[in-house]
Amino acid sequence: MIPERFIFIKSIKPDMNPLLEFYKTKKNFSILILENSSFWLYCGIYQISFDTNYKIHHKITFSEYAHQNSFQKLGIYLKKLFDSFSKIDIILCGTGPGSFTGVRLAVSTARNLSQFLKIPVVALDSLTLYSYALYKQTSNIHFITGFDAKQNKIYTKEFIYKDFLNTPIEDKSISDVIKELNQKNINIWIDNTLILNILDSKIKHIPELDIDHFVDILFLNDFINKSENYFKRNFREVLPIYLRKDPATQKYPEGLKRL
Numbered sequence: 001m002i003p004e005r006f007i008f009i010k011s012i013k014p015d016m017n018p019l020l021e022f023y024k025t026k027k028n029f030s031i032l033i034l035e036n037s038s039f040w041l042y043c044g045i046y047q048i049s050f051d052t053n054y055k056i057h058h059k060i061t062f063s064e065y066a067h068q069n070s071f072q073k074l075g076i077y078l079k080k081l082f083d084s085f086s087k088i089d090i091i092l093c094g095t096g097p098g099s100f101t102g103v104r105l106a107v108s109t110a111r112n113l114s115q116f117l118k119i120p121v122v123a124l125d126s127l128t129l130y131s132y133a134l135y136k137q138t139s140n141i142h143f144i145t146g147f148d149a150k151q152n153k154i155y156t157k158e159f160i161y162k163d164f165l166n167t168p169i170e171d172k173s174i175s176d177v178i179k180e181l182n183q184k185n186i187n188i189w190i191d192n193t194l195i196l197n198i199l200d201s202k203i204k205h206i207p208e209l210d211i212d213h214f215v216d217i218l219f220l221n222d223f224i225n226k227s228e229n230y231f232k233r234n235f236r237e238v239l240p241i242y243l244r245k246d247p248a249t250q251k252y253p254e255g256l257k258r259l
Contacts, residue, residue, distance in 0.1 A: 019218065019227035022090065022120065023050045029089035032081070032113070033061070033214055036074065036106040037098030037126035038147050038191040041066035042211050043077040045085045054219050060084055061211055071105055078109075090119055092214060094126035096241040097155045097169065098147045107240045114235035121232045122218060125241055127157035127169055130206065133213035134189050135159055145206075146177065146190035154190065155243065165222055171243040 023029075028049045035042040044061030048054055062077040093110035096103035103126075114121045131145040141161035146154040154177050158167045172180075174196060181188055181202045189204045190196070196203055217223055223230075232238050 017224050017227045018120075018231040018233070019122065020224050022231070023054075026089055027051070030085055030087055031215060031218070032088045032091045033211055034074075034091065034106045034110050035094035035126060035129060035211070035214065036066070036070055036102035037094050037096045038102070038130070038206070039065055039067045039099075040191075040206075040208065041070045041073055041077075041102075042094075042209070042214070043074060043081070044211055045081045045088065046215055047085075048215070050219075056212070056215070059212075063208055063211060065208075070102060074105060074109065088113070088117060088119060091121045092218065093121055093123055093238065094129050095123045095239065096126055097149070097171075097243050098126055100242075103240045103242075107238060111235045111238050114232075114238065121235065121238045122227075122230050123232050123238045124217070124230050125157075125169055127155065128165065129214050129217065130189075130209065131157055131159040131164055132217050133209040133211070134206070135161070135164070136213040136216065137207070137210060140187065142184075143186050144177070144181070144188040146188050148190070148192040148195050149243075152195070154195070156188075162222075165226060169241070169243065 031046045031048060033042060033044045033046070040063060042063050044059060046056055047058040049057060060081055064073060066073050091110050091114060093106055095107055110121050113119070127145050127147065134143070134145060135141065142159065144156050144158050146156045149155045149171055152174050154172055154174060155169060156172055156177060157169050160167060177188065178196065187202045187204055189206050191206050193203050193205050
């Protein structure tokens with residue numbers, strides 16, 4: 001029986017999909033995972049082989065509830081990873097939205113390593129990473145994932161099985177989120193259940209996630225078909241997602257050209 005993590009890639013043209021082109025060129029490679037948009041800090045390196053499917057040969061991962069001191073903890077984890085792995089070929093980075101400090105920490109680390117090591121980055125919004133991992137761990141095919149956005153708001157993404165890459169990220173008031181839960185009769189998985197200030201069976205606290213599922217996303221047919229949206233060869237293209245204010249490079253694109 002084929003393990004569930006072996007996801008077959010079919011009918012995808014390499015010249016149109018930079019991620020698949022990378023896989024076919026490398027065959028064996030290492031992926032660094034960086035995600036710190038919510039209360040959890042996730043960091044790890046995976047050694048992967050890829051032909052018509054992929055296989056994890058070796059991994060070292062760290063996950064910790066790191067609402068504070070995430071900068072120091074990430075530094076410690078990266079040192080341990082680099083002591084064990086001599087080479088990294090690609091980075092997967094969660095780009096937010098979420099904790100302003102956490103997002104900047106992950107994105108700036110990915111950008112710096114990409115520039116120094118001259119390797120590409122797959123930049124993917126953090127709610128998609130969380131949503132897919134929650135789906136794999138709970139088998140729930142329709143729900144909302146939320147991060148505390150402060151100011152009585154929640155960053156949300158609706159997970160709909162087989163279409164989760166296409167649902168938008170939104171910045172909603174708490175009242176609007178509760179109304180949506182009742183209208184659609186679905187659950188919300190959220191990092192801070194206290195902000196809803198109610199006890200309700202529809203409200204779930206995000207547990208510690210298995211970051212193997214972050215890696216799984218990279219080999220899904222639908223994801224690879226859209227890989228030009230996520231695959232960044234130039235570190236300058238790796239930008240944090242801020243829903244309430246455009247990043248400076250979007251507001252002033254001429255600044256990006258000068259870099």
